[in-house]
Amino acid sequence: MKQSPRSQVDPFIVMDVMEEARRLEAKGRHIIHMEVGQPSTPAPKGARDALNMAMDTDALGYTVALGLPELRQRIAQLYLDWYGLDLDPGRVVVTSGSSAAFLLAFTALFDAGDRVGIGAPGYPSYRQILKALSLVPVDVPTSPDNKFQPVAQDFEGQSLAGILVASPANPTGAILSRDEIARLADWANRNDVAFISDEIYHGIAYETPAETALSVTDRVYVINSFSKYFSMTGWRIGWMVVPPDHVRMVERLAQNMFICPPHASQIAALAAMDAGDELDANIDVYRANRAHLLEQLPAMGISRFTAPDGAFYVYADVSHLTDDSVAFASDVLEKAGLAITPGVDFDQQRGHQMIRLSYARSTDDILEGLRRLKAYLA
Numbered sequence: 001m002k003q004s005p006r007s008q009v010d011p012f013i014v015m016d017v018m019e020e021a022r023r024l025e026a027k028g029r030h031i032i033h034m035e036v037g038q039p040s041t042p043a044p045k046g047a048r049d050a051l052n053m054a055m056d057t058d059a060l061g062y063t064v065a066l067g068l069p070e071l072r073q074r075i076a077q078l079y080l081d082w083y084g085l086d087l088d089p090g091r092v093v094v095t096s097g098s099s100a101a102f103l104l105a106f107t108a109l110f111d112a113g114d115r116v117g118i119g120a121p122g123y124p125s126y127r128q129i130l131k132a133l134s135l136v137p138v139d140v141p142t143s144p145d146n147k148f149q150p151v152a153q154d155f156e157g158q159s160l161a162g163i164l165v166a167s168p169a170n171p172t173g174a175i176l177s178r179d180e181i182a183r184l185a186d187w188a189n190r191n192d193v194a195f196i197s198d199e200i201y202h203g204i205a206y207e208t209p210a211e212t213a214l215s216v217t218d219r220v221y222v223i224n225s226f227s228k229y230f231s232m233t234g235w236r237i238g239w240m241v242v243p244p245d246h247v248r249m250v251e252r253l254a255q256n257m258f259i260c261p262p263h264a265s266q267i268a269a270l271a272a273m274d275a276g277d278e279l280d281a282n283i284d285v286y287r288a289n290r291a292h293l294l295e296q297l298p299a300m301g302i303s304r305f306t307a308p309d310g311a312f313y314v315y316a317d318v319s320h321l322t323d324d325s326v327a328f329a330s331d332v333l334e335k336a337g338l339a340i341t342p343g344v345d346f347d348q349q350r351g352h353q354m355i356r357l358s359y360a361r362s363t364d365d366i367l368e369g370l371r372r373l374k375a376y377l378a
Contacts, residue, residue, distance in 0.1 A: 006131065006132050006133070006134055007132065008131075009128035009131050009132055010124070010127075010128055012124055012125060012128070012345070013124070013326065013341065013342055013344065013345040014035055014036060014037070014124075014341045014345055017035045017329060017333065017339050017340075017341060017342075018033075018035060018036055018339070020330070020333060020339075021033065021035070021333060021339040024333070024334075024337070029337055030337055031333070031337050031338070031339055032337060032338050032339065032361075032365055032368050032369040032372060033339050033358075033361060033365070034338060034339060034340050034357045034358050034359065034361070034366070034369045035329075035339040035340050035341045035356075035358060036339075036358060036360075037170060037228075037311075037312070037313065037358050037360065038227065038228075038233040038360060039228070039231040039233070039282060039312075039360045039361075040360060040361040040362060040365070041231045041282050042231065043230070043231055043232045043235060043268055043272060044230070044231065044271070044272045044275030044278045044279060045275070045278065046271045046272065046274060046275045046278075047230075047232070047268035047269065047271045047272040047275065048268065049271070050267055050268060050270070050271035051264055051267050051268045051271075054264070054267045055264075058263075058267075060263040060264050060267070061263065062259060062260050062263070063260045063261070063263050063266060064260065065251055065254040065255040065258070065259065065260050066092070066093050066094060066247075066251055066254065067092070067093065067094025067095075067239070067260070067261055067266060068094065068263075068266045068267075068270065069089070070270060071094055071266050071269060071270045072089040072090075072092040072094060072239075073089045074270055074273050075089070075092045075094075075239050075273075076088065076089035076091075076092055078273060079212070079214065079241075082202070082203075082209070082212075083211070083212050083214070083215055085212070085214055085215060087214065087241065088244070090244070090247060091241050091242055091243070091244055091247060092239055092240075092241055093239060093240045093241070093242060093247070093250050093251070093254065094237070094238075094239050094261045094266060094269075095237075095238045095239060095240055095254070095258075095261055096236050096237070096238070096258055096261045096262060097225060097227065097236040097237060097238045098198070098200050098223050098224065098225040098227065098238040099125070099129075099236075099238075100236075100238070100257075100258055100261075101223040101225075101238050101239070101240040102125075102126070102129050102223065103129065103133075103257065104240065104250055104253050104254060104257070105196055105221045105223065105240065105242075106129060106130060106133050106135060107133065107253055107257075108221075108242075108246060108249055108250050108253060109161070109162055109194040109196075109221070110133075110135050110161050110162060110194070111161075112133075112134040112135065113134065113135070113136065114135050114136065114161035114162070115135075115136045115138050115158070115159060115160050115161055116130055116135055116136065116137055116138060116160065116161060116162045116163070116164060117138045117140050117150075117155050117158055117160045117162070117163040117164070118130075118137055118138065118139060118140065118163070118164050119139075119140055119142045119148070119149065119150035119154070119165060119166075119169075120139040120140060120141050120142060120346070120347045120348070120349065120350070121142070121148055121171055121172065121315065121343065121346035121347035121350070121351060121354070122139075122164075122166065122169070122170070122346060122347075123166060123170045123171075123198070123346070124345045124346060126164055127139070138158060138160060139347075139348065139349070140154050140155060140158065141154075141347075141349070141350070142154060144306070147172060147174035147306045147309075148169070148172045148174060148306075148315070149165075149167070149169060149172070149174045149176055149180070150163070150165055150184070151180060151183070151184070152183045152184050152186070152187040155187060155193075160191075160193050161193065161194060162188075162193055162194035162195070162196060163184070163188055163193055163194070163195060163196070164196040164197075164198065165181075165184060165196075165197055165198065166197075166198035166199075166200075166201075167181070167197070167198075167199065167201075167210055167211075167310075168201040168202075168204065168205065168210055168308070168309060168310030168311040169201075169311070170201070170311060170313060170346075171313050171315040171341070171343070171345075171346045171356040172306065172308060172311075172313065172315045173201075173308025173309055173310050173311040173312070173313050173314070173315075174306065174308065174309055174310075175205065175208065175210050175211075175309035175310050176210075176211070177211070178211040178215060178216065181197070181211055181213050181215075181216055182216040182217075185213060185216050185217040185219070185220060188219075189217070189219055194221070195213070195217070195219060195220045195221070196220070196221045196222075196223065197212070197213035197220055197221070197222045197223070198223050199212055199213070199222055199223065199224045200223065200224055200225040200227060200228055200238070201228050201229070201310055201311040202224060202229065202310075203228070203229030203230075203279070203283075204228060204229050204283060204286060204310050204311055204312060205309060205310035206287055206290065206308070206309065206310065207309065208309070210309075210310055214241060218243055218244075219243060220243075221240060221241070221242050221243075221246075222240065222241040223238070223239075223240050224238060224239055224240070224241075225237070225238035225239070226238060226265075226269045226272060228311070228312075229279060229282075229283075230269070230272045230273070230275075230279060231272075231279065231282060232265070232268065232269065232272060235262070235265040235268060235269070236261075236262060236265060237261060237262065237265035237266060237268075237269045285362065285363060286312045286359060286360065288363050289312070289359035289360075289361075289363055289366040290307075290308065290312070290314075290359060292359075292363070292366055292367060292370060293314050293357065293359055293366070293370070294307055294314075296370045296374070297314065297316065297357075297370075300373065300374050300377050301320070301377065302316050302317075302318060304316065304317035304319075305317065312358055312359050312360040313356050313357065313358055313359070314356070314357045314359070315343065315346070315354060315355075315356050316354065316355055316356075316357065317353060317354055318353060318354065318355050319353035321377075322352075322353065323352055323353055324352055325342035325343045325344050325351060325352050325353060325354055325355055326342045326344055326352075328342065328355065329341065329342040329355060332373070332376055335376060336372040336373065336375065336376040337372060338369050338372045338373055338376070340355050340356065340357055340373075341355065341356040341357075341358070342354075342355060342356075343355055343356060357369075
């Protein structure tokens with residue numbers, strides 16, 4: 001049977017690393033996981049309790065395509081609480097994780113063959129989802145001087161239908177300032193280019209909170225998720241904020257592509273939004289883990305990286321150790337029992353000499369992972 005050329009996307013390498021780690025664990029090996037970008041904590045207790053109650057009293061059938069009205073209202077309230085923005089809940093689209101939001105955004109904004117600029121390094125699935133939709137991802141190399149974040153001039157001279165930026169970014173944890181976001185939004189507006197802002201790591205910052213693109217423009221698709229700050233990766237629940245005149249178009253797409261987001265996950269997500277104390281305690285763990293990496297990695301000779309502003313990653317240059325980050329990560333996993341992500345997942349050109357370390361697990365796990373890495377390098 002024929003395979004569509006659109007299906008010929010690259011693997012998501014971190015998932016391959018996870019699978020290899022699982023294979024070793026099945027053989028009895030103890031693996032420390034610093035590869036995967038997910039909290040090791042469960043969904044907040046209030047979220048789990050709310051779902052347990054709903055399962056006894058509610059059929060949990062279809063919801064409306066844009067999501068439970070009370071959840072959309074509560075998400076709008078979050079924008080007031082976090083950013084001081086009075087957001088119309090009618091602009092909020094609840095989605096089956098941020099992945100569904102990207103599918104909806106790319107489908108709503110672009111036609112087959114359109115070119116979409118993404119900063120490199122960047123989240124690898126952007127590129128592959130675009131390819132699967134017959135769109136053309138345009139990797140735009142970013143500068144270490146800008147903490148590997150794209151700035152407006154990076155996109156100059158490109159023929160683009162859209163740009164996508166992330167703050168805090170994966171894999172670097174770098175945050176764009178309000179002024180930097182404003183310049184990107186202005187460039188997109190002047191060039192009639194669609195602007196998409198990935199904000200799924202908002203809530204996880206160590207000094208200055210991240211700014212939402214909605215603070216500088218309404219001409220933007222903002223994508224967020226309950227996966228990271230709310231510690232609900234496997235629940236597959238997220239949201240998107242779109243311009244008012246795009247709501248009905250996105251609603252029609254969502255009706256046909258997904259019917260609705262998972263009802264059970266929406267119930268849990270609504271309750272999770274009132275678990276601030278529990279969630280902020282998770283941030284305290286990430287903060288402590290970050291401090292350990294910033295102290296110990298340079299002592300091992302891994303010193304070429306920028307301290308992350310947010311998220312829970314360190315993206316480090318290991319060119320003094322390897323020019324094949326995939327082989328390097330595989331060797332570290334096999335010999336040290338430590339799973340890390342090769343940088344080529346995020347930057348196909350320069351990532352061969354980079355690795356990403358996730359510190360979203362318990363501090364004991366992170367300290368053991370660092371001990372194993374030190375022993376491997378020695």
